[in-house]
Amino acid sequence: MTCEPLNKPVAIVPARAGSKRLPGKNYHPLLGKPLIQYTLEAAKESDLFAQILVSTDDPVVADIALKLDCQPLERPSALGQDDSTTDAVIADVITRVNLSDKQLIVLLQPTSPLRQAHHIVQAYHYYQSLPSSDNGVISLVKGSKKYLKAYCLLDQELTPIYHKDASYSCEQALPDVYLPNGALYLFSVAAYRAEGCIPRSGLKPYIMAEHDSIDIDTIEDLREAERLIKARM
Template sequence: MSKVAIIPARGGSKRIPRKNIKEFLGSPIISYSIKAALNSGMFDEVMVSTEDQEIASVAEQHGAKVPFFRSKEAADDHATTSEVLLEVINKYWEIGQSFSYACCIYPCAPLVSSKILEDAYNKLIDGGHSCVFPILPFSYPIWRSLKINDRQELEMNWPQHINARSQDLPVAYHDAGQFYFLNVPEFVRTKNILTGSVGGLLLDEMYAQDIDSESDWKMAELKYKMMYTK
C-alpha cells in the first residue's frame, strides 16, 4: 500500500531561530528526519511541506521532494498539524496522487530511526489502528503533581493521592513529539489525528528529546552521540 512521509517545516520558528535547518552535529537537523524516512525504504514519497525557499533547498539537497509550497494560511503560528497534513493530502489529490498511509515526521526529531518508523507502521497494521505515535512514560507520577494556586501556595492536583505509594499509581504517558503514522482515509474522514483506534509505541527516553531551547538542543546532541555514534 502506498505511503508518504510528510515533514512539516515552516520557516517561522520563534524560540530557536531557523530551527528546522540549524546544524545538528554538522548537518541540518531536518536532514535526520529525511534520512530516517528514506533509509526505512517504506515510503513511495518523502516530502517536506514548507513555505520557505531556503528550507526547501536544504530538503531537496538531502533527498526529500518539495512538489509544492505550503499556503500562507497553513504556515502561520496558529495552523495545526492536522491542517497542514490535510493541505498536503489535498494538493497531492489535485496532481493525481493518493496514499493509503502517511507518516508526519517532525523536522526536529533527530533521534528517530528507520527501525522506530518501521515498528510504528507494523503496530499500525497489526493492531488495526487509525494512528500510532511514540510515547514516553512520565518520569514522576503525575498523580502526585503540584500546582501553584491564586495565593501563590502549593497544592496537589490530586490530593486524594497524597499518601499513595508511587508504585501503586498507574503509569501515565506523554507524546514523544516525533511523528504520527496515520491511516489516510480515516484521517481525512475525521480531520483529526487522534481519532478512532490510537496505538502508542513505547520508547526508551534515550531515543526522544523535546527541543525547545538551547539546552534541549545540547541534550539531544549528547543522546545522539551516545545512541548512534560509534
C-alpha cells in the first residue's frame, strides 16, 4: 500500500492495547465518546491528510477507526509491549505503507483530546514556513521555571539540571521553560530516517495553551479533560 498524494501529509495515530494505569485508555469514555475519537475527529476536520493511519493491536480501537473512515493498521505483537517505542511504531508504518522520504508525517497521540483541528492546521502551516534545514515541529506548553532549580542524582552525585547557580537564583532571572505536551509532532520521513527516530535536533516549537495540553494517563486526567471540554461548551 502506497500513500498518495505526496503533497498531503499522513497522520499516524499510535494506539496500543495495553495500559497499566488506565485499562482500555484509548477507548475509555470521555463525555460519551471514546477517547481516541477526539483525535480522529480533529484529524478529519483539519482536512489536511491523505490518510489517517491508526497503528493498533486493539480490535476495539480498529473498529472505532473504521467507523470514522480512518485506516487501522494491525500492529505486530512485538510492538505492543510495555517497552515498545513510538519510534519503532513509526518505522513499521513507514515500511508497511511505503512512505517516501518526501512524505510529511504528523504524529497525533490519542491521549490529547483537547488538541483540535485548528491546532493541527496551524502547526502544519508553521512547518511549511520553515527552511529546509529544520527537521520538524513539536508542540509544547509553558512550564514552571522552578524546574530549572532541580538536580539529577546520578551515582550519588548532584548534577544541576540547568547550571550550578540556578537553585540560588530568583525565578525571574531564569529563562522560560517549555515542556512537550504530546499533542503534535511534524517531521518528514527523510528527517526520521536521518536520525532513526522522531527528530531530536533541528526542531521548532508550536506553543499550545495549558488548557489545550492535557495528556491522559490516569482517571484524574480524564476528569480534568471533562471539566475543560465542558468549559468550552
